[in-house]
Amino acid sequence: MLAMLSDQPLLAALTALLGLGATFGALLGFAAIRFRVEGNPISEQINALLPQTQCGQCGYPGCRPYSEAIADGDSINKCPPGGEETIQALADLLDVEPQPLDAEHGVEKEPVVAWIREDECIGCTKCIQACPVDAILGAAKVMHTVIADECTGCDLCIEPCPVDCIDLIPRKEGISFWHWSLPEDRASRYDVIATDAATRDAA
Amino acid sequence: MSLLRVTSPHASGQGQVSSVMRDVLIATLPGVLILTAYFGPGTLLNIVFGGLIAVATEYAITALRGRDPRVAISDLSILVTSTLLCIALPPYAPWWLIVIGVLTAVLLGKQVFGGLGYNPFNPAMVGYVVLLISFPVQMSAWASPRGLAEVPGLGDTLRHVFAPGTIDAVTAATPLDLLRQNTGLLFEDLLTNSPELTGWGGIGWFEVNLAFLRWRPLAVVSPDLYLACAHRYARCPRCLRAHRI
Amino acid sequence: MRTIHDIHGGIHPPERKALSRPGDLQNAPIPPVLVLPVRQHLGVPALPIVAVGDTVLGGQVLAEAQGVMSVPVHAPSSGTVVAIESRPIAHASGLADQCIVIQTDGEDHWLAFEGVTSWRERDPATLVERIREAGIAGLGGAGFPTAVKLSPGPTRPIETLLVNGTECEPYITADDTLMQCRADELVEGAHILAHILSADSILIGIEDNKPDAIARVQAAISRAGVDVELATFPTKYPSGGEKQIIEILTGQQVPSGGIPADIGIVCVNPGTAVATQQAIVDGKPLTHRIVTLTGEALAAPQNVTACLGTPITQLLEHAELSVDGQQRIIHGGPMMGFAVSDLNAPITKITNCLLAPTATELPLPDPAQPCIRCGHCAEACPASLLPQQLYWYARAKDQEQLAEHRLFDCIECGACAYVCPSQIPLVQYYRAAKGQIRDSEQEKRRSDNSRERFEARQARLEAETAAREAKRAARKAAAQSQAAENGSDPIQEAIERAKARKAEQEANP
Known part of the structure; x- marks a missing residue:
């Protein structure tokens, strides 16, 4: 056998290559199983970027189903609560071109929370069943209320309410949510506030 | 108001x-x-x-x-x-x-x-x-x-x-060229004997060396000046020691 | 003699401190209406406990602290509560916030206070409680609740109490005046604070441009016959930053993201020390503060002791503001202060200065030009940051890189913008970027929380369905096994029962 190989250089080379290939292939195969990393599946990573409103505006029942759909190839622009920022983050993660938000699924809005007008609530518990994050508290025939810190503003409770006593109010209002915004590129660097006569008369 | x-x-x-x-x-x-x-x-x-x-x-x-x-x-x-x-x-x-x-x-x-x-x-x-x-x-x-x-x-x-062409070229060997063309002399001898590096030019190196020490940024402005600095630097035994040349 | 260290960067803007005649302290008149915001400090707003129509006395609690990160609000004079509503307040946003409005009666009746002179024998915890009840929040400008600062916890033993009398901002002389006029109270207040913290040493740091304050405080220390170290150091902006003065006086750096207590130091403003002394020894809550009224647009610039809640317009009138046309009124100093957008806004615990400059004195900024990467900002930055890089990343909203370049170590002192030849409003970029990062961190927390709740609900619903299924299967199995035992088919039996009932009904209509 060795003698034959030494006579046939072409055969020798082929055998050597095949042998090496088989050996390293086996090694790699073994390593792949033995040292397998339980990595974050891509849908988990996508889910971590979604805003978790659980609103279903994307057409899927919750953020996790949508993240699985994206992992299977659905488009990344179906999440109005996440808006441009989420689309950008998803595009970065998946290394695809960011697309504008698909208007079919809604438009980007200010974050809101649900607010139950408590004296109008009849205690039907329909909204409690609709809430995807268990953020509504109450029992049959008694008033319900929204835990504002847990509410995602998904608006799924609005529709089932038989007496329309649920409002969506802006979540970020008032001085504690304010922060400076980036300067605008413009000629004038200051605002003139018209407080003229009133101030002076009062003073 | x-x-x-x-x-x-x-x-x-x-x-x-x-x-x-x-x-x-x-x-x-x-x-x-x-x-x-x-x-x-x-x-x-x-x-x-x-x-x-x-x-x-x-x-x-x-x-x-x-x-x-x-x-x-x-x-x-x-x-x-x-x-x-x-x-x-x-x-x-x-x-x-x-x-x-x-x-x-x-x-x-x-x-x-x-x-x-x-x-x-x-x-x-x-x-x-x-x-x-x-x-x-x-x-x-x-x-x-x-x-x-x-x-x-x-x-x-x-x-x-x-109106280029009315005067013939006035180029001459640069000091670096001098080093390249040199075959027999030691570097030290070259520095003290060759006309390019003594006389007016020699004084110049000294001036530029000052500039290098005090106004390094401006010495960098011109490649030629920088070269001059390097020359002077090479002549200074302390610098040579410092850099183990 | 203490070794004075130098900090990186810094600038030397014109000081203009003599303008407001430091050391000469007047009383501002009690205004007809006091507007007291429930949030004059950093943290949770206080909760009003008075109602419209109530008569209040000076020193009476108007709003209670809500939780630890909160301080109460007291009435600075006697009168009637006429409104509890949203009013414009002095804030960079120009937004309104909840305020308690008092119509003063001009008689200035006060509650009787009971002080503690023997504070050395008192337990620190009760003293901290008194400080909280007195409504003391850091008077230097940030308004951090002092009681919280005085409770660094057992893991952070405090060695040094540092009284920060730097007052490095141009124009402001409120602390200078306070140190000159209330030096004895300052020294005693520092002692009370050191007693509470069990601090071994007391250090008072004053910039060397305040010789009168240095002399008065030195005299007060000798009078008290106590062991307090007075350190002076060269004038440079922003030496008065908490981290900066600590580095100047001790050579130690507060770790990035840490607080001075991490290295055994608590740093307070002299005003806070004096307010503490008054709260403990006299039992008096924080209802007044010293405000510098300055700027060339004022005919009578001065330092005044004013009731908290005094509308800005009253104080400016007191200092004889005379302008026509456009005017900037700056709350705080020219480097870190913000422009007030409504003169009816009141002064609060954090108001150390009202600055009314003329247009020639502090010219309005020219339009920003492109950055030419000159690097002057990096030379001026007292926190050794790279302002130019931060600027590019803030523009690009690159939060990762901003964190990498330690945006949150920026103290917003404005030294970078001051030296910028292109007049770029750098500080605003950093403030906006910080706000965006805090926002997205908050959103991240919310979304993580929502995901957990959603998944918990899904799990619960599935468990409920599974339990129902299991119950049905169990019932079915039970029925089948019964049938097997009796040798009859339960379905057949049920049909027969129904037929029998029907027949019965037909028989007896």
């Missing part, structure tokens, strides 16, 4: 872009003076001629781009670009070399990217690199320094720049 809303800080220093640029221009003065002392008025002519071209180009381009050209000129950045480029060009370079260099620097180095502050590279260096690649002969045609050859006067300079 109406109130104004402005972001802090409300006080601001005296600094302006133009004052930063002015400082850079002042910092080039000693280097320009030494270049002139060595090579005659060629560098000065480069700077003046290049500056005029640069200002005109900048004015035209900013006007075309719908900006206020007077504002663009008054920040002096264009003069810094042209001055840096023209210092780096060989004295007595033909006029078209300067024009091409300055146009490249202003147009391709600066304005195509959006003007002041948006250029990814130093515009003067863009101009220099383009010239060096395109016109290697003209770019390496350095005149001999005073002491090796007669430095031309203003009239000769003008003729040489604007």
Whole structure:
């Protein structure tokens, strides 16, 4: 056998290559199983970027189903609560071109929370069943209320309410949510506030 | 009375872009003076001629781009670009070399990217690199320094720049070339004996060495000066020890 | 003699401190209406406990602290509560916030206070409680609740109490005046604070441009015959930053993201020390503060002791503001203060200065020009940051890189913007970027929380369905096994039962 190989250089080379290939292939195969990393599946990573409103505006029942759909190839622009920022983050993660938000699924809005007008609530518990994050508290025939810190503003409770006593109010209002915004590129660097006569008369 | 809303800080220093640029221009003065002392008025002519071209180009381009050209000129950045480029060009370079260099620097180095502050590279260096690649002969045609050859006067300079060919080449061996061509002498002997490195030139090395120690940034301005510094550096035994050469 | 260290960067803007005649302290008149915001400090707003129509006395509690990160609000004079509503307050946003409005009666009746002179024998915890009840929040400008600062916890033993009398901002002389006029109270207040913290040493740091304050405080220390170290150091902006003065006086750096207590130091403003002394020894809550009224647009610039809640317009009138046309009124100093957008806004615990400059004195900024990468900002930055890089990343909203370049170590002192030849409003970029980062961190927390709740709900619903299924299966199995035992088919039996009932009904209509 060795003698034959030494006579046939072409055969020798082929055998050597095949042998090496088989050996390293086996090694790699073994390593792949033995040292397998339980990595974050891509849908988990996508889910971590979604805003978790659980609103279903994307057409899927919750953020996790949508993240699985994206992992299977659905488009990344179906999440109005996440808006441009989420689309950008998803595009970065998946290394695809960011697309504008698909208007079919809604438009980007200010974050809101649900607010139950408590004296109008009849205690039907329909909204409690609709809430995807268990953020509504109450029992049959008694008033319900929204835990504002847990509410995602998904608006799924609005529709089932038989007496329309649920409002969506802006979540970020008032001085504690304010922060400076980036300067605008413009000629004038200051605002003139018209407080003229009133101030002076009062003073 | 109406109130104004402005972001802090409300006080601001005296600094302006133009004052930063002015400082850079002042910092080039000693280097320009030494270049002139060595090579005659060629560098000065480069700077003046290049500056005029640069200002005109900048004015035209900013006007075309719908900006206020007077504002663009008054920040002096264009003069810094042209001055840096023209210092780096060989004295007595033909006029078209300067024009091409300055146009490249202003147009391709600066304005195509959006003007002041948006250029990814130093515009003067863009101009220099383009010239060096395109016109290697003209770019390496350095005149001999005073002491090796007669430095031309203003009239000769003008003729040489604007009507090249009327004067034959005035190039000579650079000190580095001297080292390359040398076969027998020790480096030390070469430094003390060869005419290029003694006499006027020798004093020059000493001056430049001072500049290197005190005004290092300006010595870097011109490759030639930098070379001179390196020479002096090589002669100093303490430096040699420090660098284990 | 203490070694004085130098900090990186810093600038020397014109000081203009003599303008407001430091050391000469007047009383501002009690205004007809006091507007007291419930949030004059950093943290949770206080909760009003008075109602419209109530008569209140000076020193009476108007709003209670809600939780630890909160301090109460007291009435600075006697009168009637006329409104509890949203009013414009002095804030960079120009937004309104809840305020308690008092119509003063001009008689200035006060509650009787009971102080503690023997504070050395008191337990620190009760003293901290008194400080909280007195409504003391850091008077230097940030308004951090002092009681919280005085409870660094057992893991952070405090060695040094540092009284920060730097007052490095141009124009402001409120602390200078306070140190000159209330030096004895300051020294005693510092002692009370050191007693509470069990700090071994007391250090008072004053910039060397305040010779009168240095002399008065030195005299007060000698009078008290106590061991307090007075350190002076060269004038430079912003030496008065908490981290900066600590580095200047001790050579130690507060770790990035940490607080001075991490290295055994608590740093307070002299005003806070004096307010503490008054709260403990006299039992008096924080209802007044010293405000510098300055700027060339004022005919009578001065330092005044004013009731908290005094509308800005009253104080400016007191200092004889005379302007026509456009005017900036700056709350705080020219480097870090913000422009007020409504002159009816009141002064609060954090108001150390009202600055009314003329247009020639502090010219309005020119439009920003592009950054030319001159690097002056990096030379000026007292926190050794790279302001230019931060600027580019803030523009690009690159939060990762901003964190990498330690945006949150920026103290917003404005030195970078001051030296910027292109007049770029750098500080605003950093403030906006910080706000965006805090926002997205908050959103991240919310979304993580929502995900957990959603998944918990899904799990619960599935478990409920599974339990129902299991029950049904169990019932079915039970029925089948019963049928097997009886040898009859339960379905057949049910049909027969139904038939029998029907037949019965037909028989007895």
